[in-house]
Amino acid sequence: MTIHREGRVLLFWMMIILVALNYLIYYYFPEARLWSNVAIIASVVFYLIILQFFRNPIFPLPNEDGIVFAPADGKVVVIEEAFEEEYLKEKTKQVSIFMSPINVHVNRSPVKGEVEYFKYHPGKYLVAWHPKASTENERTSMVLKDAKGTKIMVRQIAGALARRIKWYVKEGSQLEQGGEFGFIKFGSRVDLFLPLDAEILCHLDQVTKGGRTPIARLK
Numbered sequence: 001m002t003i004h005r006e007g008r009v010l011l012f013w014m015m016i017i018l019v020a021l022n023y024l025i026y027y028y029f030p031e032a033r034l035w036s037n038v039a040i041i042a043s044v045v046f047y048l049i050i051l052q053f054f055r056n057p058i059f060p061l062p063n064e065d066g067i068v069f070a071p072a073d074g075k076v077v078v079i080e081e082a083f084e085e086e087y088l089k090e091k092t093k094q095v096s097i098f099m100s101p102i103n104v105h106v107n108r109s110p111v112k113g114e115v116e117y118f119k120y121h122p123g124k125y126l127v128a129w130h131p132k133a134s135t136e137n138e139r140t141s142m143v144l145k146d147a148k149g150t151k152i153m154v155r156q157i158a159g160a161l162a163r164r165i166k167w168y169v170k171e172g173s174q175l176e177q178g179g180e181f182g183f184i185k186f187g188s189r190v191d192l193f194l195p196l197d198a199e200i201l202c203h204l205d206q207v208t209k210g211g212r213t214p215i216a217r218l219k
Contacts, residue, residue, distance in 0.1 A: 004106060006166055006183045007054025014050060018043040053185070056106055061178035061211060065147070068110045068198070068216040069178060070208035071154050072190040074099040079204055084153055084193045087117050087143055092153075092193040093200060095215055097208055099188055107156060107182040107190060108211040109144065109175040111218075116151065117143035118171050123158075140167055140182065144175065150218050153193035156182055178211030195219070 003011065022043055026036045062069055078096035099105060123138040138158040145151050156165050167182040175181055184190075192215060194200075199217040202208070208215070 002056045002058060003051070004054045004056040004183065006105075006185065007051075011047075011051060011054065014047060018047060053101065053105060055104060057104060059212065061176055063112070063177060065112075066218045067201075067214050068152065068192065068194060068218060069108070070097060070202075070210050070213040070215050071110050071192065072097050072099050072107050072184075072208065072210045073104040074190070074208055076202050076204055076206045076208060077189075078191075079200060079202070081196070082193065086119075086141055086153075088151060088153055088193060091196055093196060093198055093216070095192045095194065095200065095202065097190050097192075099184065099190065104210060105184050106180055106210060107154075107184065109177060109179050109181050110154060110192060110215065111144055111146045111152065111175075112177040113144040113146040113175060115142055115169050115171055115173040115175065116145045117141070118167070118169060118173075120165075120167070138165060140165055142167075142169065142181065146218075148218075150195060152195070153191075154181075155191040155193070156184055157189040157191065158184065192216075 022040050025039050029036065074097040076095060077098045078094055080094055082092055082094040084090060084092045119141050121139050140156045142154045143151055144154065158165055164185040165182065169181045194216050195218065197219045201214045201216055
């Protein structure tokens with residue numbers, strides 16, 4: 001387990017600020033020593049909560065052709081047929097994973113392939129489970145093409161708390177299965193749009209691990 005690069009600067013300055021504030025309270029308000037102790041405990045708890053947002057587990061990357069792995073830690077909240085109108089322009093099977101604030105926030109490539117299409121969309125910050133979040137919220141859309149030419153879309157979606165999406169790819173980028181392609185700060189949702197003939201291997205409310213939980217099998 002390591003700390004993700006997206007959190008290192010924030011965590012460093014947060015520690016400096018919290019230490020400085022507690023120092024001022026402890027030494028300049030000695031009559032409020034009880035509250036000083038409470039402030040120290042609250043600061044430690046708050047820091048640990050933020051710290052866990054940026055944890056980044058280390059594990060062997062998968063290498064299974066034809067298997068689509070979860071792009072994020074979280075819970076499966078949608079499995080349905082949906083028309084993908086932005087790029088694929090066809091009916092697909094949609095699988096959506098909700099990322100809560102306590103999940104790992106790293107986003108991982110579900111398959112090995114080339115980024116054929118990538119676009120960032122500014123937008124709203126509806127709650128991640130809102131039906132219109134997939135098309136109206138701030139989001140990115142990435143289409144991956146595997147060695148067989150099969151295309152799948154992965155969509156990062158910001159939510160009410162997650163107001164900063166990060167990505168590390170562009171069109172033409174080559175991604176390893178399970179490799180990082182982005183990060184959503186403080187949780188949200190990731191949608192997968194798969195071919196209609198894909199065999200779904202997950203179920204609603206299933207807890208997923210990014211790069212480790214099989215989501216579907218491609219034909």
